[in-house]
Amino acid sequence: MDQAMIEFQSVTKQYQGGNPAVDQLTMSIDKGSITVFVGPSGCGKTTSLRMINRMVEPTSGVITVDGRDVTSVPAAELRRSMGYVMQSSGLMPHRSVLDNIATVPRLNGVSKTEARKRAEELLDVVGLASALGKRYPSQLSGGQQQRVGVARALAADPPVLLMDEPFSAVDPVVRDELQQELLRLQKDLAKTIVFVTHDIDEATVLGDKVAVFAVGGKLAQYATPEEILRAPANDFVASFVGRDRGFRHLGFTASDGVAIHPVPTLVLDG
Ligand SMILES: Nc1ncnc2c1ncn2[C@@H]1O[C@H](COP(=O)(O)OP(=O)(O)OP(=O)(O)O)[C@@H](O)[C@H]1O
Ligand SMILES: [Mg+2]
Known part of the structure; x- marks a missing residue:
């Protein structure tokens, strides 16, 4: 039996005055697996993802990570304990690639030298030449920026990685490459990855399990x-x-x- 890492128990999110964005979500996410949330626009994928690290607070219900109710952990601490990769790489434009990758370790109190050393290693892990470390994000291709985004999310070596449409801004060929890279990385890292996409092909390529959401934030199938x-x-x-x-x-x-x-x-x- 696989061990649960993240559990949603009757989780509902209703933004002010609206219909539920996520409606009574109950699901269990296996440790060390890739779980993909897929569904049409507005079906509550991002909302569900962001409730895991408390970027969004549920209206009702409970979410646990590794057995702990997430509301028992200060939100800022929780966010730093999980890697987060967004659609637009979300890199800080005025900081070099290495400094971007080193951000979270620095916030966690790792020395500048150590954090940079780790950032350099991570460039290699995600398949980028070390010379790119000195560049600014705007001097990279879209695919390279996404790789930096993944490196940044991995920098603090978090057990959980949340990825919100991380590859949707790149062309299909690069996207294919990034998907294969992620699968290769995951073989070594065995993180618990929650990956959001609206593309069923991407979902079936990457997911150990796939959660299909329907509009209204209802889980239609999880398998x-x-x-x-x-x-x-x-x-x-x-x-x-x-x-x-x-x-x-x-x-x-x-x-x-x-x-x-x-x-x-x-x-x-x-
Ligand atoms: N901050 C917010 N305030 C009010 N409503 C919101 C907010 N964020 C999202 N919503 C609404 O909640 C619903 C779910 O949004 P969410 O962003 O989770 O969907 P999604 O599945 O990620 O969609 P997409 O594929 O377009 O990214 C939508 O109806 C959206 O308009
Ligand atoms: Mg979204």
Whole structure:
């Protein structure tokens, strides 16, 4: 049985005056795995992610990380204890790449020399030449900036990594590379990664498990990618996965070595 690292227990978030952005979310995220939140725009993916490190506070319900209720940890401390990568790399434009990567370790009291040394190592880990460390973010390509964002999130060696559409701003080829890099990194690091995307292909490539959200912040299905493609839980998931994608991915072999046979998915709008 996999061990839970992050648990949502009946978590609801209602922003002022609105409908619930996240509605009664209950789910358990395995330690050392990649869990992908996927769904259409506005379905509460970012809100759910940000409640894990208290960038957003739930209206009701409980979230635990490693068995501890997150509200028992001061928000600033909690944020520094988890890596966070956002869509636009979120790098500080007036600081060099190395200084950007060293930010959180410095906040945690690591000496400047140590933090820089670690930042240099991380450049290599994410596949960037050390010469890039002296540049400013604007002097990097989009893909390079995203790699720096990942390096920065890894700098304090946090057990949990939260990634909100980190690869959506780059072209498909670079995106593919970054996905493969992340999978390669994860083999060594075995972090608990929560990854948000609106792209079902990205979700099935990266996720050990995939959580499909429907508008209104409802969890529509939470299962392995194979399961979601083979047996969508309802019409919404089936149409979100899409007929083409469903068939394309059905070359998959289940983990027990049994080939999965194509099952037509229901297409609502032709
Ligand atoms: N600060 C806020 N104040 C009020 N409403 C908000 C706020 N942030 C998000 N919302 C609303 O909550 C809902 C969920 O938003 P959220 O950003 O979590 O969606 P998302 O799934 O990440 O969407 P996207 O794919 O577009 O990033 C949306 O209806 C959004 O308008
Ligand atoms: Mg979002």
